[in-house]
Amino acid sequence: MKKIVLLRHGESIWNKENRFTGWTDVDLTPKGIKEARNAGRLLSEAGFSFDIAYTSVLKRAIRTLWLTLDVMDLMWLPIHNTWRLNERHYGALQGLNKAETAAKFGDEQVLIWRRSYDIRPPELSIEDERYPGTDIRYKNLNRSELPRTECLKDTVARFLPYWKNIIAPQVQSGKNIIITAHGNSLRALVKYLDNISDQDILNCNIPTGIPLIYELDDELIPLRSYYLGDQTLIQDAMQQVANQGRSAG
Numbered sequence: 001m002k003k004i005v006l007l008r009h010g011e012s013i014w015n016k017e018n019r020f021t022g023w024t025d026v027d028l029t030p031k032g033i034k035e036a037r038n039a040g041r042l043l044s045e046a047g048f049s050f051d052i053a054y055t056s057v058l059k060r061a062i063r064t065l066w067l068t069l070d071v072m073d074l075m076w077l078p079i080h081n082t083w084r085l086n087e088r089h090y091g092a093l094q095g096l097n098k099a100e101t102a103a104k105f106g107d108e109q110v111l112i113w114r115r116s117y118d119i120r121p122p123e124l125s126i127e128d129e130r131y132p133g134t135d136i137r138y139k140n141l142n143r144s145e146l147p148r149t150e151c152l153k154d155t156v157a158r159f160l161p162y163w164k165n166i167i168a169p170q171v172q173s174g175k176n177i178i179i180t181a182h183g184n185s186l187r188a189l190v191k192y193l194d195n196i197s198d199q200d201i202l203n204c205n206i207p208t209g210i211p212l213i214y215e216l217d218d219e220l221i222p223l224r225s226y227y228l229g230d231q232t233l234i235q236d237a238m239q240q241v242a243n244q245g246r247s248a249g
């Protein structure tokens, strides 16, 4: 049996401010730092160790991984950063407050933008300062790879080649791996692994800073998956993520 660990970054500044984040490179809050350290503790206590780590090119995920590995005394571990694990690009919604956007456009519309599988949020123009084309970390990407907005289906399409060609062969060869990434890039992987329908993925919300363990057979088909930690708190944390897109009244 193979095991992989998926970890969403700890609380970020824009999680706390309830803003659509996407590819915006915001850092962790003090609570997010604590969550990342706690993830390391939970993993150590459960006897996990790793051979390779994968993360995005966004600091909230990178720092979460560093803190987790620090607690586990694994800072020497090779880390592979890829834009393919970045959060889903939220287009022109990036920076807007989620509850205010729901008050303006309705809870239903915001739920569609946040969780529908194949409907994209409004896109950025390439002149917009939020467009990733001028950011040096993406200089080797071509125009067609640089998103102006993404739905989850787009995130699945850009992440899956990396899973299939880079990560899955390592898992199959027996390496223990951790993937530290984002709510929606991890939903993309969960959808693929568990073969969740386009409709049902709407109800999947991944909380910050809680290790999600997948046990897989030799074909990398999941045998079971579970979060490490207090299960009641985890259910609450998932519900909180779902509620972020609701208007206050």
Ligand SMILES: O=C(O)[C@@H](CO)OP(=O)(O)O
Pocket (backbone or CB within 6 Å): 015, 019, 020, 021, 022, 023, 087, 088, 090, 114, 183, 184, 241, 244, 245
């Ligand atoms: O804003 C974002 O980029 C994501 C993750 O924080 O949010 P949501 O859960 O609304 O998809």
